[in-house]
Amino acid sequence: MRRRILTLTAALALLLTGCTAxxxxxxxxxxxxxxxxxxxxxxxxxxxxxxxxxxxxTHPDVQIDYxxxxxxxxxxxxxxxFEGGEAPDIIHDASDDLADFAYGGDLADLRPLLPERLRADxxxxxxxxxxxxxxxxxxxxxQEPRVFIANRKILESSGVRLPTPEKPWTWTExxxxxxxxxxxxxxxxxxxxxxxxxxxxxxxxxGLSAGGQLFHREADGRVTVRFTEADAVVPGxxxxxxxxxxxxxxxxxxxxxxxxLPGFFAGKYAMVPLGFAYRQQIAQQAxxxxxxxxxxxxxxxxxxxxxxxxxxxSIAEDSPYKKEAAAFLDFFLRPENMxxxxxxxxxxxxxxxxxxxxxxxxxxxxxxxxxxVAERLRPxxxxxxxxxxxxxxxxxxxxxxxxxxxxxxAAELRSRLVTDGNRVLARYQRK
Amino acid sequence: xSALRTSRPARFGQYVALLxxxxxxxxxxxxxxxxxxxxxxxxxxxHPTWIPKDPTLANFRQAFDEQPLLRAAANSLVAAVxxxxxxxxxxxxxxxxxxxxxxxxxxxxxGWVVISQAFPFVLVxxxxxxxxxxxxxxxxxxxLVLVYVVWSLPFALWMLTGYVRAVPAELEEAAAVDGAGRLxxxxxxxAPLLLPGIIATALFAFVTAWNExxxxxxxxxxxxxxxxxVVLTHFLGAEGVADLGPLAAAAFLATLPSLVVFGFxxxxxxxxxxxxxxxx
Numbered sequence: 001m002r003r004r005i006l007t008l009t010a011a012l013a014l015l016l017t018g019c020t021a022x023x024x025x026x027x028x029x030x031x032x033x034x035x036x037x038x039x040x041x042x043x044x045x046x047x048x049x050x051x052x053x054x055x056x057x058t059h060p061d062v063q064i065d066y067x068x069x070x071x072x073x074x075x076x077x078x079x080x081x082f083e084g085g086e087a088p089d090i091i092h093d094a095s096d097d098l099a100d101f102a103y104g105g106d107l108a109d110l111r112p113l114l115p116e117r118l119r120a121d122x123x124x125x126x127x128x129x130x131x132x133x134x135x136x137x138x139x140x141x142x143q144e145p146r147v148f149i150a151n152r153k154i155l156e157s158s159g160v161r162l163p164t165p166e167k168p169w170t171w172t173e174x175x176x177x178x179x180x181x182x183x184x185x186x187x188x189x190x191x192x193x194x195x196x197x198x199x200x201x202x203x204x205x206x207g208l209s210a211g212g213q214l215f216h217r218e219a220d221g222r223v224t225v226r227f228t229e230a231d232a233v234v235p236g237x238x239x240x241x242x243x244x245x246x247x248x249x250x251x252x253x254x255x256x257x258x259x260x261l262p263g264f265f266a267g268k269y270a271m272v273p274l275g276f277a278y279r280q281q282i283a284q285q286a287x288x289x290x291x292x293x294x295x296x297x298x299x300x301x302x303x304x305x306x307x308x309x310x311x312x313x314s315i316a317e318d319s320p321y322k323k324e325a326a327a328f329l330d331f332f333l334r335p336e337n338m339x340x341x342x343x344x345x346x347x348x349x350x351x352x353x354x355x356x357x358x359x360x361x362x363x364x365x366x367x368x369x370x371x372x373v374a375e376r377l378r379p380x381x382x383x384x385x386x387x388x389x390x391x392x393x394x395x396x397x398x399x400x401x402x403x404x405x406x407x408x409x410a411a412e413l414r415s416r417l418v419t420d421g422n423r424v425l426a427r428y429q430r431k
Numbered sequence: 432x433s434a435l436r437t438s439r440p441a442r443f444g445q446y447v448a449l450l451x452x453x454x455x456x457x458x459x460x461x462x463x464x465x466x467x468x469x470x471x472x473x474x475x476x477x478h479p480t481w482i483p484k485d486p487t488l489a490n491f492r493q494a495f496d497e498q499p500l501l502r503a504a505a506n507s508l509v510a511a512v513x514x515x516x517x518x519x520x521x522x523x524x525x526x527x528x529x530x531x532x533x534x535x536x537x538x539x540x541x542g543w544v545v546i547s548q549a550f551p552f553v554l555v556x557x558x559x560x561x562x563x564x565x566x567x568x569x570x571x572x573x574x575l576v577l578v579y580v581v582w583s584l585p586f587a588l589w590m591l592t593g594y595v596r597a598v599p600a601e602l603e604e605a606a607a608v609d610g611a612g613r614l615x616x617x618x619x620x621x622a623p624l625l626l627p628g629i630i631a632t633a634l635f636a637f638v639t640a641w642n643e644x645x646x647x648x649x650x651x652x653x654x655x656x657x658x659x660x661v662v663l664t665h666f667l668g669a670e671g672v673a674d675l676g677p678l679a680a681a682a683f684l685a686t687l688p689s690l691v692v693f694g695f696x697x698x699x700x701x702x703x704x705x706x707x708x709x710x711x
Binding site: 080286 | 471472474475476477478479493496497556557560561564569644645648649652653654661664665666667668669672673674675
């Protein structure tokens, strides 16, 4: 009896875990591709849906099924889908989430699939964000710089010099201006509010403007952390504004961007550094008569350079219809379509032709400022560094949080980022 | 009786503590309702008010315009009701056996099923995904129901075992002495006494399935099949940005079925639990 049960159990297990049938040709001759999009704002979803509709209308033999995913859970969902061989054919994600999937063989190398038009239209610096090893595992198509959203009335009435992309503030000038502004604004009000729920990406990405790099790839391919004078400029400015000058409130350090908006609308803060796409929320939620403007982030030795992790479109390695999926990407990312997607998401397109579109260079809602900064956007410093997520969570986030709140000094920050950080990275780079 | 008497100040303190607890529990829900009816500028106010100054239904309209909430709610309802009914149907006889025939095996089985509740989702999701895929139950509400049943069964079994133990075995023996057969005893004596427990357990299974997000996210592929918690995340953007008004409106609607079910069954549960508790 026991043997019979064991045999039955083994047979059931084999049945359950056995291989599935291979890729079969579609019965009705129509190829169906699943496109999981993370678009979530109405204008953006509408633009995505409309483009899918247009494709489907003109390609009866290759139909796209639009599926809405969620930024909140995309990594876990994709991980499970890849393991189970049920991933969507076309995948929307961010470039800093792709490394594991690319190195894990879950995403298709797009080099033999993409048309030259698309390859040539997107600058090399953007392709770098989706290049892992030899292959390219996603098409970077939308990106957003960090900008300073400012209360126009407060800034103009204070008499401070307004920065432009051609003549931005230096980090030193920015600190001085926030001191002047805070003085004129009166008690309980601050020149700038730093929402630093994610302190690492803000510090590293803006740090490029001062020539900071933090991660250095050695000749043997290993990456080490070094904290130079240049790396200290942006963190030092934020720290001094919060701790020494009191020109930035301590209370917003643990907040997300949205949390600072009520104070911004109430005139409590004159400026808030936010992602470019936050303009949509501001345009929607600002009280009547509230005037706002978009300023470029301060520049240092590296000029207006910033790190970004663009939104990407990838193709699953398991998809049996990679060519068809690439053809859809070619259509979806045509310059005129990229403009529609960019406007829907209030972001900037990576494609040079799309970026040149006049509608993205108007002064209204600060589009021109963003577009002017676009060519200075570079891959986020650490996105292809193995071990970066652990370094970020275990070492850098708490270290930056403590530094910005005044709990530790610059020497301690440096020690933690470098000593503890290199210990973490070394584990991932043992050969 | 005198031992139960409390002084006035002590009673007052008890009421204050109870009130504070109720306010604490109700706070998120009341805030959700308040947010759902606020226009965009009020959502971004530095001094938020409990009662919206200019209440609006725009958030509800936007939520329904942008997402298929009704279809998602219907999917959630089917999955949750089916999971609750099946879980209770399977757990009740198992609980009866476990409660009435105590032994090492029963204790070990009960212990194991309770421990299995502690397994994190990510530990089980990939093997589960593979099994369901081979059974062709990915992107199927039936597959999701199966998962929910398996997931809620241990706790349902544990709950029901407690309820069965609370039914005195002497009552069943008395019925047997009076000539009732095994089935008659179970149907006429045990089942009515167990009903509040069955309802409470079904409620637990329903709410668990109704609120569940991760399995539904991973197992359901097409928009037509997605459940309400999955659709709610579509109001969230990258880095925690949210379309707060429509999200609150949709979340408020999502909590209503649970509240209605609780409200409808609450008297039944408490009434049944207290029935016969006091000797005359």
